[in-house]
Amino acid sequence: MILRIFGHDFHYECESLCRVYFPNEKINIVYDESGEDERTVITRCIPFNGGNRVEVDAVIGEEKRSLAAEVCADEAELADKSELRICQLIFEALSDITGYTPPWGIQTGVRPSKLMLRLIDEMGVEGALRYFKEDLLVSEEKTALAHTVASAEEKIINLSENNSFSLYVSIPFCPSRCSYCSFVSHSIDNANAKRILPEYLEKLAEEIEISGRIASELGLKLESVYFGGGTPGVLEAPQMDRLLGAIEKSFDLSTVREYTVEVGRPDTVTPEKLRILRLHNVGRISINPQTFNQKTLELIGRNHSVEQSVKSYQLAKAYGFDCVNMDLIAGLPDESFEDFRSSVDTAISLSPENITVHTLALKRSSNLGTSGTEVSGGNAAKKMLEYASERLRESGYEPYYMYRQSKCVGNLENVGWCKKGKECLYNVFMMEECHTVIAVGAGAVTKLCEPGTTNVERIFNYKYPYEYISGFDKISERKNGIKSFYLSY
Ligand code: SF4
Incomplete structure (x- = not known):
């Protein structure tokens, strides 16, 4: 157009x-x-x-x-x-x-709750709510959601101190590629990806060591650790063991409030991996069914079954993780409202501490984005989210974190829901940019936050694992930017 x-x-x-x-x-x-x-x-x-x-x-x-x-x-x-x-x-x-009235009105930014917090600061609660509804034309329901999330986030933001930081570890490999994914992740089915993984992990351990040294020299205090991807679950148990060991050697973990590994795909979960994670004091893991509809799983190229999602969750609980997250997606191709409703009901019946409800975001770089497959429109996705919200609330979950991606169906949102006291701290620290996140691995972006200001500087690592390996010297040199940043104010 x-x-x-x-x-x-x-x-x-x-x-x-x-x-x-x-x-x-x-x-x-x-x-x-x-x-x-x-x-x-x-x-x-x-x-x-x-x-x-x-x-x-x-x-x-x-x-x-x-x-x-x-x-x-x-x-x-x-x-x-x-x-x-x-x-x-x-x-x-x-x-x-x-015929579609976006419930977020003209608000298109990725962090509505951050905007809400800023407006509350500038014009008070009444003024902020009025601005959302009357100027930004946000619906009553989404205004209330932004307000609830902003209040929950504020408590977490306040945990952060001037010298706080979090650590993000990037594992950009997956068992296979999901058709809706636009993330730079390499299918481990591919021989090249499989071949470079050991070398990638060696460099990653080196970057962890360099980062740990810098953090210690600067007297920074580690609040949370998060392994994301990709699918960190693709690592074999001994590979996990070495990497988690490298973190223990390089960082002072005595101040860590939360340690998350986003295992990702249920088919990667094994008793041995869970045992290793627990041994290294990982307390929170994310196992992501996305849907409990077998037909959809096949359609979107996730090579796991509904049964594996349930079993891997039960196994995680048996290993004593005190917080398990499950991701669901509203608006997946060919999914009806009934399909989505059944996924929400199943997730709730399992009773994980966190359920994150995403809205499908279709980027052009995803297979689905170029295939012409029909996905739900805004009105259908909106109805799905309304159902999720109602059921989660009545089942004791509260929204504590929220963001949007560009091209989310209907300009809708992704919301993290949790049982009381089970918020994922890292999600809020990172999304609200309230302290520095030192990020390691391919595609990782270190965000340096100057305390008490909105100043954020970024250090980019190479995007692809092979570039990361071949350009590692450059990456370790760039890490010195962390020191320069802290010493400049
Ligand atoms: S598991 Fe996640 S990161 Fe990997 S291909 Fe699927 S959506 Fe993308």
Whole structure:
């Protein structure tokens, strides 16, 4: 579709909002108001004495809506208010044409709860809730969700001290590739990936050692450790043992509040791996069924069964992990509301401490994104999330963490639900950028947070494992940036 911009520079916001309605369409931005196409949103901002007149013409096939409003404000506020009003008009026009009213209104950012916290700080609770509902056009239900999550996050953020940090370990390998995944992860089925894994783990242990030395020299205090992927469960038990041992040797773990390994795919879970994880004091693991519908698992290329999801969870509980997370996804291809409802019910019946409900986000780089397979629309996914929310609440779970990805179906959200006192601290520390996360491995990004400010600097590792191995010298050199950062303020 074409997005025409005339008389303003709010193209980023207008484009993000159009993408909510047409997530898989290429949006061409044209700085010219003339010309009509079959799929166009024309936006204009025309100054007059004392304000701006803003106009939106939306043409989607046979449907056409033309809306306009006048914005009067002080010079300092005029641009912001005009931008807001144009977005509101786009929202009104496209919701009407498409029949989908996004419950997050015109709020397209990835961290709604972080925005809520900032607004509460600036304008108080009442003002923040009003701004969400009246200006951003967020539904009553999502406004309440953002508020609840923001309050839960605030308690966790307050645990963090000036010298706190967390450690993230990246294992970008998986047993096979899921069709909806756009993450840089290598299927271990592939001979090349299998071949480089041992060398990758050697370099990773080296980077862990370098990072541990730097953290100790700077007097940093480790709060949480998180193994993510990919699928860390692809590691064999002795490989896990060595890596966890390298962490113990390199870091002072006496201050760690939480140690998570996102095992990932249920088919990678074995008694021996669980034993090793417990031996190294890993307390939280994530086993991700995504759905309890066998047909969907096959369709999305996850080579495990529903039975394996249940059994691996039961095994984890038998090994004494005090927090187990299960991920589910709303909006998977060919899944009906009943399919999703049954997955939610099954997850709740197992009673894990955490259930994270994601909304499908289809990037072009995923197999599904290029296959043309039909996935649920916004209204269907919205109904699924409403069901999950209701059932989880009545089963004693509370939302404590939330984020969005671009291209989430219907601009909906991912929410971490937990039983009382079982929040995953790392998720909040990382998402809210309240302290530094030292990240190791391919694709890892170290985020350096200056305490008491919003200043965040990033150090990027190479994305692919083979680059990570061949360019390791460069990576270890870049790690010195951590020291320079802490010594510069
Ligand atoms: S297990 Fe996760 S990271 Fe791996 S391919 Fe599937 S979705 Fe992607």
